[in-house]
Amino acid sequence: MQISTQEYDAFRDFLEKACGIVLGDNKHYLVISRLNRIVSEFGIASFSEVMKQLSNNTHLKAKIVDAMTTNETQWFRDTYPFEIMKNTILPEFSKKKLQEIRIWSSASSTGQETYSISMTISEFMMANPGALTNTTKILGTDISSTVLNEASAGKYDELSLGRGLSDDRKNRFFIQKEHHWEVRPEVKNRTSFQELNLMNNYTLLGRFDIIFCRNVLIYFSSEMKSNILNRMAQVLKPGGYLFLGGSETPSNYTDVFAMIRTPFGVLYQLKEGVSKSAF
Ligand SMILES: C[S@@+](CC[C@H](N)C(=O)[O-])C[C@H]1O[C@@H](n2cnc3c(N)ncnc32)[C@H](O)[C@@H]1O
Secondary structure, eight states: OOOOHHHHHHHHHHHHHHHOOOOOTTOHHHHHHHHHHHHHHTTOOSHHHHHHHHTTOHHHHHHHHHHHSOOOOOTTTTSHHHHHIIIIIHHHHHHHTOSEEEEEETTOTTTHHHHHHHHHHHHHHHHSTTSOOSEEEEEEEESOHHHHHHHHHTEEOHHHHTTTOOHHHHHHHEEEOSSSEEEOHHHHTTEEEEEOOTTSOOGGGOOEEEEEEOSSGGGSOHHHHHHHHHHHHHTEEEEEEEEEOTTOOSTTTOSSEEEEEOSSOEEEEEOTTHHHHHO
16 A cells, blocks of 8 residues: 555544644554555555545544554553552542542553552552542543453453563452453452543543543644643642653643652642632
């Protein structure tokens, strides 16, 4: 399949409008390699036909956006967000005796981040019996229905468990089946998964104590990052926390978050007054 410069530019515009992902100047090979399978599945003969069909074929559009996302993830990715939760945030929530804790894993991919959050809560509860008397709910969302199906199944093979999960956690939080490992109900029951494009409205999700928005903003323009972070601020409860990816910072995009340094790493907290004025 060949892509002309004009078609490539039109595809870049389509993708940015559809999901925020900004493609670099010379990623023709990436587009071709990611779309090859879909093009033959739909019996489409040329790239110009792809572009023609995109405007009126929602199934094709969803498949293409899905194929263009990068779903790379790991268990307990970068370690520090989970250490901060365990050592700083959960003790604070426990002191405040919150009725309910709501956490949003906003680009959950195949569920590793969402379940790592839930395992962190289980570990905190085991180490501090009675400290969390509230219910904790973790919502995982992603634009890709393919990754969400895997996430909500909660079944992983040995290879994917090997990416960041210790043997101890594997044996404690998973049940071994014949061909895979299944997340134990105590970890799974706190979680739910839902399709959501970060370009769309979040207010129907309700408000959260913590938002994880990790390793997804890197694909967006600065304007879109700023737009997303400002809208996330509106669904955080007063004093709520935000975790970004290791190389990401909101400082250039928004003035609604304060940086908090802990011995484990950095996180962001909604500045006082922001949440109230946003509503
Ligand atoms: C690299 S993964 C990061 C997964 C996880 N947060 C982590 O840090 O390991 C990025 C995820 O963002 C999702 N994504 C990309 N664009 C999105 C959008 N517009 N709305 C929601 N999710 C999106 C992709 O489908 C992918 O699963």
